[in-house]
Amino acid sequence: MKSHAFAGSIALGIALMAMTGCTSSNTDLGCVTDQECKGERICGAAGRCVYPSGGGGNNDNNTVADAGADTTSDASTPGDTGGSDERDAIALDTGGDVPTADVAQDAPATDPDAADPGDADPSDADPIDADRPDTDPTACPTAQILTRLQGQTTWQTGDVSALPLQTIEFDATASGHVTAHEWTITARPQGSTQRLLPSNTVAQPRLFLDLAGTYDIDLTVTNHDAPSACTSSASVTITATPSDDVQISLTWDTPADSDQTDNFGTDLDVHYLHPNGRWDDPPWDLFWRNPDPNWADQNLDTDDPSLDIDDTDGAGPEHVSHSNLEQLRYRVGAYYYSDNTLDQSFATVRIYLQGTLAYEDANKEMPRTGSFWDAAIIDATDPTNMQVTPVDNIYAGFPNNTP
Structure with a gap:
């Protein structure tokens, strides 16, 4: 469990309902006790890690989505005995309306964070x-x-x-x-x-x-x-298909973890570095402790990146989204925060530029807790022709180098 102090303002693309407590009935939703949550977050009433009201930044109702687990069986996924539920999102009222066979095409929703609250069946x-x-x-x-x-x-x-x-x-x-x-x-x-x-x-x-x-x-x-x-x-x-200018996903596989969809597993973190900063150092490194930094115009939030999902106990994914980038070069990495005695994991990073997969490096060995993968550079100096350059270096800890 992560114990770093939280830094940076909290706002992101996936909003959860404000939570207050936690009961034993929440075991299939991601947390049971506050100790299972990162930093200052607590286990909320719906069993998800949230920031307490009045803490963790300027927006008390917004949190980083913390991937939970689901115990519902599903034969459509062979070998799964647990499985994570929808990763977290805005609670929506589906209204219980009944579909008919005569239907019309709706325009796709424009909110990429409109996910399932898990309570509407x-x-x-x-x-x-x-x-x-x-x-x-x-x-x-x-x-x-x-x-x-x-x-x-x-x-x-x-x-x-x-x-x-x-x-x-x-x-x-x-x-x-x-x-x-x-x-x-x-x-x-x-x-x-x-x-x-x-x-x-x-x-x-x-x-x-x-x-x-x-x-x-x-x-x-x-x-x-x-x-x-x-x-x-x-x-x-x-x-x-992603709609952001940049979308980064991190997933991983841990061979020694017999069930990567339950509440116990390895914890890898995606890192997204501005050229002004150093790895693992807010506000210029985006990661779980700095999920929604204010990097460009201080009066705008449409040009800032966000950490959309943070998974602490399994196979991911972790998501970063960013639009309206400054004309700079950004760096993408992954850190092995905790192996939980399960030894090495194998990480995969994908980078989408304007909806198209521009980079994928699969199954990179992360030997143990503390391993850091300096994966790639996103070159946005020409916003009409952004490029990804592989770096692909593994370090024992953060190298603290910048683009």
């Missing part, structure tokens, strides 16, 4: 009958997938374009008379650990898009009430 929506293609209980179903971004009210058919850190809701109730649903994630970005919640066997699950990339989702519906049990299948592809 679309499977509780009332079933529809009149709009189903066939409600004869003995008829074979026809699989139909409807989707929407959480927070929207209109459902759509077809493939989906979204932003990383958004949540997609699915609906299969327009498929006819169904006695069994099975959803399967058949493809996902490397390093993604999210699962369909509350399970992959409900009519209306949801999925948090923890990384940029493509997610393929299959649905199989079965009617066991037909004279001869019959099935039908459908699929949908979700493409999560």
